[in-house]
Amino acid sequence: MSNAISIHNLTVQFGKKCILNSIDLDVRKGETLAVIGPSGTGKSTIIKVLTGLLKPTSGSVKINDEEVCCFSESEWDNLRKHMGVVFQYSALFDFMNVKDNIAFGLRRHYKVGEKEVKKQVEELLTLVDMSGMEQMMPSELSGGMKKRVGLARALAMQPDIVYYDEPTSGLDPVMTMNISKLIRKTQKTYGVTSILVTHDMESVFVAADRVAMLYKGDIVALESVDTIKNSKNPIVQAFINGQEVTGEDKNEQ
Amino acid sequence: MKVFEIIGGSLIKMSETAGGLSLLFVETLYHLKDISFKDTFKQMALLGADSLPIVAATILCTGMVFSVQTAKEFVELGASSTVGGIVAVSMARELVPILTGVVVAGRIGAAIAAEIGTMKVTEQVDALRVMAANPISYLVVPRFVAIICMMPILVVFGNLIGDIGGWGVAHYYAGISTFSFTNSIKTFAEFYDVLGGMLKSCVFGGIIAIVGCYKGLNAPNGAEGVGLATTASVVLSIILIFVTNYFLSILIYV
Ligand SMILES: Nc1ncnc2c1ncn2[C@@H]1O[C@H](COP(=O)(O)OP(=O)(O)OP(=O)(O)O)[C@@H](O)[C@H]1O
Ligand SMILES: [Mg+2]
Numbered sequence: 157m158s159n160a161i162s163i164h165n166l167t168v169q170f171g172k173k174c175i176l177n178s179i180d181l182d183v184r185k186g187e188t189l190a191v192i193g194p195s196g197t198g199k200s201t202i203i204k205v206l207t208g209l210l211k212p213t214s215g216s217v218k219i220n221d222e223e224v225c226c227f228s229e230s231e232w233d234n235l236r237k238h239m240g241v242v243f244q245y246s247a248l249f250d251f252m253n254v255k256d257n258i259a260f261g262l263r264r265h266y267k268v269g270e271k272e273v274k275k276q277v278e279e280l281l282t283l284v285d286m287s288g289m290e291q292m293m294p295s296e297l298s299g300g301m302k303k304r305v306g307l308a309r310a311l312a313m314q315p316d317i318v319y320y321d322e323p324t325s326g327l328d329p330v331m332t333m334n335i336s337k338l339i340r341k342t343q344k345t346y347g348v349t350s351i352l353v354t355h356d357m358e359s360v361f362v363a364a365d366r367v368a369m370l371y372k373g374d375i376v377a378l379e380s381v382d383t384i385k386n387s388k389n390p391i392v393q394a395f396i397n398g399q400e401v402t403g404e405d406k407n408e409q
Numbered sequence: 410m411k412v413f414e415i416i417g418g419s420l421i422k423m424s425e426t427a428g429g430l431s432l433l434f435v436e437t438l439y440h441l442k443d444i445s446f447k448d449t450f451k452q453m454a455l456l457g458a459d460s461l462p463i464v465a466a467t468i469l470c471t472g473m474v475f476s477v478q479t480a481k482e483f484v485e486l487g488a489s490s491t492v493g494g495i496v497a498v499s500m501a502r503e504l505v506p507i508l509t510g511v512v513v514a515g516r517i518g519a520a521i522a523a524e525i526g527t528m529k530v531t532e533q534v535d536a537l538r539v540m541a542a543n544p545i546s547y548l549v550v551p552r553f554v555a556i557i558c559m560m561p562i563l564v565v566f567g568n569l570i571g572d573i574g575g576w577g578v579a580h581y582y583a584g585i586s587t588f589s590f591t592n593s594i595k596t597f598a599e600f601y602d603v604l605g606g607m608l609k610s611c612v613f614g615g616i617i618a619i620v621g622c623y624k625g626l627n628a629p630n631g632a633e634g635v636g637l638a639t640t641a642s643v644v645l646s647i648i649l650i651f652v653t654n655y656f657l658s659i660l661i662y663v
Contacts, residue, residue, distance in 0.1 A: 207539050233541040241539045247532040261540045313540075 159218070160185045160317060160349040161206065166215035168201055175201050177373035178215065188343050188350045190360040190381075192395065193370035199353040200244055202370075203319045206351070207241055208232035219317070237265055240310035244321040244353075246302035248294040254281070254305050255290035261313040280308040283338060285331070300327045307335065311342060318342070318350040324359050336362035357396050360384075369395065426623075426645070433623050434615075436545050437553050443546040444554060452555035460516050460563065467508050468567040472500060472574030480583035489583070493590035494597025496575035497568075501602040502662060505567040507654055509560065510613035514646040518621040521552055522642035525625025526635040534626065544626065553618040560614035561607035568603055605661040612657060613650045620646040 161183040168176040175198040183189045191199050204210035205217060208227060217224050219235060227235070248257050258280055259273045268276075281287045284304035294302060307323055320339060324332040336359035342348055343363075352364055360367055360381065367384045369377040369392050377389045387393060394400065475496055483492050525548055528534050537544050572594065579585040624642035628634045 204535075209535050209538060229538075229543065232538075233543070236539055236541040239539065241536070243532055243536060245532060247536040249533055249536070250527075250531070260542070264540070264542055 158185055158221075159183060160220060161351075162218045163202075163206075164216045164218075166202075166205065166217060167213045168198065168205065168210070169213045174373055176212075179370075179373075179375050181368060181375055181378070183349055183351060185349055186343070186347050187365040188339065188352055188363055190352045190354060190364035190367045191370055192354060192357075192360065192367060194395070195355075197370045198373065199370055200321055203241065203321055203351065203353065206319065207236065207239060237261075237313065238316045240313065240315035240318040242303075242306050242310045242318070242320045242323045244325075246294075246299075246306040248297075248302055248305055248309070250294045252294075253290065254286075254292050254294070254297075257294070257305060258309045258312050260309065265313065276312065277308075280312055283311070284308045285334065300331060303327060304331075304335070307338070314346060316348060318348050320350060320352045320354070322354055323352070324354060324356050332356060332359055333362065335359070339363040371395075429627065430619055430623050433545070433549065433626075434619050437549050437619065437622075440543065440546040440550050441554070443543070444550050445547075448547075448551040449554050449558075452551045453559055456513075456517055456555055456559050457562070459520070460513050460559075461566070463512050463516055464509050464563050464567055465570050467512050468500075468505055468571045469574040471504055471508060472496065472571035473578045475499065475504070475571075476575040476578035477582065480579045480585060484583050484585065489585050490589050490593050491597065492579050492583070492585055493572075493576070493593030495593075496579070497572050497594040497598040498602050500571040500575070501568055501598060501606050503606075503654075503658065505564050505571055506606040506609040506613065507650070509563050509567050509610055510617070510650040510654075511647055513556070513560065513563070513614070514617045514650065515643055517556065518617040518646050519639050519643050521618065521621030522625040522628075522639045523635055525622055526628035526638040529626055529628045530630050530632070530634055548626075549618070549622045552622060553615065556614035556618045557611050560610035564607050564610045565603070568606070602662075608661065609654060609657045612653060616649045616653065617646045620649065 159182045161181075163179060163181040165178045165180065166176055167174070167178050181189075181202075191202065193199055201210065205212050206219070208224065208229075212225065215225070224232070224235065249260065252260070255274075255277050258277045262268050262273055262276065277290060278287065281289060284307055286301060286304055286308070289301075294305070297305065303323060303326060307320075310318060310320075323339070324335050327335060339350065339352060339359075340363045343350060352360070354360060364381050366378065366380050368375050369389070371391050377384070377387060377392045379387055379392075384392065384396070476492070479495055480489075480492050483489055483495075525534070528548070534544050534548075537547055576587065576590050579590050580587060621642045624638040624645070628638035
């Protein structure tokens with residue numbers, strides 16, 4: 157199977173601090189790749205690079221077999237019309253109501269009529285279990301509700317690639333499971349390629365096909381979901397069992 | 410050594426800001442082609458409603474005080490027929506455009522920096538970019554055009570208010586007749602005086618919009634970042650307004 161995204165030797169530094177240290181990562185077409193790892197290891201940074209928000213220090217990134225590192229903003233925009241991003245902190249437009257947030261891309265990039273917009277927004281809101289809340293403003297929503305609106309907004313343009321940055325953090329267990337299933341369903345129905353950044357192992361097991369573990373700037377493990385539970389890698393074992401990772405034995409695979 | 414470091418550091422920062430502002434200005438001009446008239450009109454309405462009362466209050470008082478300072482003396486000197494003209498010309502050429510600029514910088518420039526700064530630190534600007542909406546076309550262009558269109562309107566209105574204030578004081582405090590006051594305006598003031606002020610105010614509007622947007626888009630992360638961006642935008646745009654005003658006055662009136 158071909159790769160939708162292929163990252164090679166990617167390095168990101170902020171000043172002298174090296175966040176991603178020459179990582180390699182491939183995402184196959186149509187799969188959901190989970191990226192796990194401790195807080196502050198650069199998971200969101202990977203998504204920023206893959207959406208063109210952050211220029212990497214060095215390395216190559218190919219999306220749909222096109223090298224994107226030297227893309228101009230308008231070239232990125234063409235690519236971004238086929239991407240959906242669920243932001244870690246929702247990033248809803250706070251001067252627009254829920255409906256306008258979700259409809260933003262549809263109205264801007266496709267000449268759809270208001271009737272069609274209304275219908276699609278209703279469907280998306282039902283999908284995230286928030287039907288009837290079109291007129292609410294983001295400031296009136298709880299953190300978890302914002303998350304779900306963010307998810308609906310990301311899926312509105314029927315993207316080919318979706319990046320979920322901790323879509324289930326701050327949700328209750330039932331909603332977490334629903335969202336994880338929704339991610340799975342989106343993948344199955346539309347054949348989207350996705351990257352799922354999460355701390356939540358349950359949702360990894362439900363939604364992902366493969367798991368990459370990021371630790372101190374390196375990908376220390378890349379395995380299928382079935383094998384990760386019994387991974388021999390001590391860092392992975394410690395992480396999924398919620399233990400402190402000890403020692404510097406990260407290269408011992 | 411420390412002194413050089415500090416001076417060098419602030420020089421670097423200043424040239425960085427100058428470069429950033431120029432770049433944003435050029436990019437804004439380039440993206441004028443994607444202007445959304447709906448957003449622009451919305452901004453114009455907000456801007457007018459927000460700044461009109463303060464502009465009116467500030468300029469009314471200035472017109473009155475200007476008249477207080479001149480009218481009595483001029484009457485004693487037997488030059489009461491020049492008061493109206495002096496008030497109107499100085500209002501039209503300098504006071505109204507400068508005061509409007511300062512008030513709009515404080516009210517609208519600060520609001521722009523705070524609004525866009527909040528969007529920046531809460532990743533809404535990133536969200537715009539990811540949804541293939543260029544933040545310059547979407548956020549900067551409507552505000553830029555709206556301010557530039559509204560400033561001359563505020564200036565015309567300000568001239569009216571200022572002259573009325575000046576007349577009130579001249580008439581009731583210094584006993585200058587209404588006819589003498591208006592006649593004096595007709596003799597001394599030209600339409601060109603008002604036009605020059607309007608022209609200047611367009612430039613000030615451009616400065617306010619670009620500085621506010623630039624500071625907002627470059628707000629450092631965190632809530633205090635927004636505060637810093639807001640203050641910095643007001644200070645910088647007021648300084649730039651005064652400096653450009655000097656050169657514009659020479660260019661237009663000398
Ligand atoms: N603009 C920036 N300037 C400097 N350092 C940054 C910047 N953005 C991120 N960092 C640093 O990069 C590191 C990785 O950040 P990132 O947000 O990618 O972490 P993360 O893995 O998503 O963490 P979390 O799970 O908490 O969301 C952090 O240590 C952070 O301090
Ligand atoms: Mg993160």
